[in-house]
Amino acid sequence: MSASPGAPGTVPPSPVQVVAAVIRDARGRILLTRRTQGRDLAGLWEFPGGKIEPGESPESALVRELQEELGIRAEVGAQVACVECDNGGKRVRLDVREVRFEGKPRGAEGQALAWVPLHKLPEYPMPPVDRPVVQQLLAQAEE
Numbered sequence: 718m719s720a721s722p723g724a725p726g727t728v729p730p731s732p733v734q735v736v737a738a739v740i741r742d743a744r745g746r747i748l749l750t751r752r753t754q755g756r757d758l759a760g761l762w763e764f765p766g767g768k769i770e771p772g773e774s775p776e777s778a779l780v781r782e783l784q785e786e787l788g789i790r791a792e793v794g795a796q797v798a799c800v801e802c803d804n805g806g807k808r809v810r811l812d813v814r815e816v817r818f819e820g821k822p823r824g825a826e827g828q829a830l831a832w833v834p835l836h837k838l839p840e841y842p843m844p845p846v847d848r849p850v851v852q853q854l855l856a857q858a859e860e
């Protein structure tokens with residue numbers, strides 16, 4: 718049977734759903750973590766977080782990830798940005814939230830941490846999907 722006119726050819730794969738945090742210290746610096754070797758995008762810096770598991774809300778996924786990765790108790794706040802793009806060959810939808818926290822963040826999975834002043838964020842190599850998020854944070858700071 719031939720395809721009907723206008724029928725879609727292939728259905729694009731649904732994006733990997735990822736949620737990540739903007740965590741600020743008392744000086745307004747933002748916490749980035751570095752992806753460890755042996756994972757995709759190794760060596761790049763990112764906002765802490767991870768994939769949303771089936772059945773999880775973005776908020777509960779982020780609370781879980783921040784406990785696992787950084788050992789902190791998180792309270793998830795407003796959305797900073799939600800960006801979807803091709804990220805080094807894989808489609809990713811990245812939902813970024815403001816987060817308040819209790820505890821002292823540590824690299825519980827061996828990852829490096831950096832507290833980065835807002836204006837220095839563009840100096841850190843990050844995955845492509847993060848670039849518009851950094852631009853959004855810089856624009857917000859100028860408002």
Ligand SMILES: Nc1nc2c([nH]c(=O)n2[C@H]2C[C@H](O)[C@@H](COP(=O)(O)OP(=O)(O)OP(=O)(O)O)O2)c(=O)[nH]1
Nearest residue numbers: 735737757763764765766767768804809844846847
């Ligand atoms: N956490 C986070 N992930 C990001 C960012 N930018 C970006 O492209 N990603 C990508 C990297 C990964 O492909 C994906 C997150 O998956 P992950 O591997 O860290 O997730 P996970 O902690 O659930 O890990 P795993 O158990 O599957 O290893 O999203 C970001 O700013 N923060």
